[in-house]
Amino acid sequence: MRYLMTTKGGAEADEKLYAEMGAFVEEMTKAGVLLATGGLEPRGLLVTSAGGEITVTDGPFLEAKDVVGGFALVEVRSKEEAVEVARRFRKIVGDGESQIWQVFA
């Protein structure tokens, strides 16, 4: 099963956090769990369709605590494994929240 994890908020990244995250990403990649991961720019683009008309604007404009900072796509055997991976991730990044969705292929 695949799960998409996104993360919001969290402490300002310092060198220690970078090192720990680097090691964690490497470990999860080696274990065959992490398929893809990346950070997201704070402000992206907003594509809206209304009445068949497509509009592209800057945005979305969110409060800092709601900005999605990064994602990870993991391949695991169960929901519980996904939660365990997220738990380890949260231990490293500190306060904030992660969201987990199963991905149907």
Place this chain on the structure above:
Amino acid sequence: MPGMTVEDVHRTIDAVWKLEAAKIVAALTRLVREVGLAEELAQDALVAALEQWPSGGIPDNPAAWLMTAAKRRAIDHLRRLERLERRQEQLAHELEHAPEPEPEDGDVLRLMFVSCHPLLPTEMRVALTLRLLGGLTAGEIARAFLVSEQTVVQRVAQAKQALADADVPFELPAGTELAGRLSSVLEVVYLIFNEGYSATSGDDLIRPALCLEALRLGRLLAGLAPGEPEVHGLVALMEIQASRSAARTGPSGEPLRLHEQNRGRWDPLLIRRGMAALLRARENPRPPGPYVLQAAIAVTHARARTAEETDWPQIAALYDALLRVTPTPVVRLNRAVALGKVHGPETALAVVDELTADPALKDYHLLPSVPADLLALLGRPAEARAEFERAASLARNTAERAFLRNRAAALPAAPPGQGDTLAEAAEAFLARDDLTPATRRSYTQTLHRLTLYPGPGTPLGALTPDHVAKAFATTWPDAAPMTWNRHRAAVRSFADWTSAPPRTRPTADLAARLPRHPEPRLPKPPLHPAEVARLLNAPDIPLRERALWSLLYTSSPTITEALALNVEDLHRRPAPPDPATASLLTRLTGARTRGPLFLSDLITRLESLALSDLSSLLEELKSSPTPLALWPRLIEALTTLTRPRKRPFWKR
């Protein structure tokens, strides 16, 4: 933890365990130096978690908790040994006071090499690897392989015992040993993958989950042995194959061939991962091995956005290279298909024609479907139809047989007015009432093979001595003189009968190109037990044959008694005396609980054998490069070899 039921906690423990099992078992094996013991101690720690976490809560760092608990058990174990040897006490003391060592990647790699040790039969390697490296339960492994849980428990126990008996060291193989040991590991991983990938039926989702297990094992191995190109090759091959999972079946579940698949449904993420893995493999200057080459072929297909865009010259070149490292008939066949795409069907047909003369492929049903496709492309529908019919008669799977029959039926038959087909004539010939049962059995065997050659739908009048010679060269290339002469006599009888009135075949001697072989007189000595073992372990022998054969050799029932066995007999009667046979039989029955142990078409095939020339067969066996082709008679020979009979195990 608030809101969590005991089941929730157990599922969390299971998840943590599966993520950590490899590291924990590996670390413990390093301490106690024995994989079986290490696994038991690790299981003790798991049991402790199952007991303590539901009430005490999930620890802050569950993985570290499990590792610490497991190590404590290992140290306790070493302590207990201390009474026997003081040195161990010293060791335990040092361990306890040394700083917690980081789990070493090298230990997991060592564990993989041990659990895939070539001294273990393949099914034990597979079970042990899924258990130790994947943290799967016996029940999960059993469901994935459609065998009983008891079978898996036994396999794991026997594997651990065998490793302990052989005193297999917890070390990385070095030097010249490494290549062979690594290929044993890769074989296990790929086998797990294929077990999941080829499961196109079955409701149990755990079978496809095997693909995921294999991918994870492969990726893990690639992280641990990054300098080994074949590891990356295998990972690339699996990623690319997995990328096609969603596209492999049509709306009603029918399998789709590569060129029929909707490439938009291929998973681009896995394709990209596959390509990246292949690039890593190619960073190594060593000449590419079989997995790297197969991965390169898979990647070439993946690059083509439509089937028409496929770079066939590249694929043909890769098959050339693959053929040099693994010169198997199946690779040659696939290469022929690729050559056909590059140079046209004529070229491919010439290559395939050579292959049809290969005895190793005589029962391979995909072989005739290749020339059938080519003949159809070349506008020779009658021949194409005959080849499809031949392929259908060789196919074992019902769906596949139906598919091939439909392909045949879609093509026009040979023009009418040429009288009987070969199959019809053979049937009439065998139905005569002046044949003794033994003669009929013997003739049936000969004619069955003979009709397969030009194809059962060939008009009788079109049968030539060339066809007959080719059928003989392919089917009985190494036959003992007596066997050869027996088949030759059958052909001559058939030729006489079909050219006598009222039948009208032109009187050409069909056996004209079959010389009579001089027959030796002296009986030959029996096979050496080591030779028997080698034949029994030959990789190409299908499971069912191997099981029957092993049963006959170790328990020596008559063949009739063995074939009369039902699945339920295995449960009711005493167990087979030797574990290898027992393991083969359990694998063979799978989830079945009743019905014939060896399925009926095998029984029919065996009944059609004439089994008179054992001594010459023994000579044949020793010189044959293709024992697979000889298996039915081998079984009989092996039965005979064990005379005077011991009582079959179920009669004791």
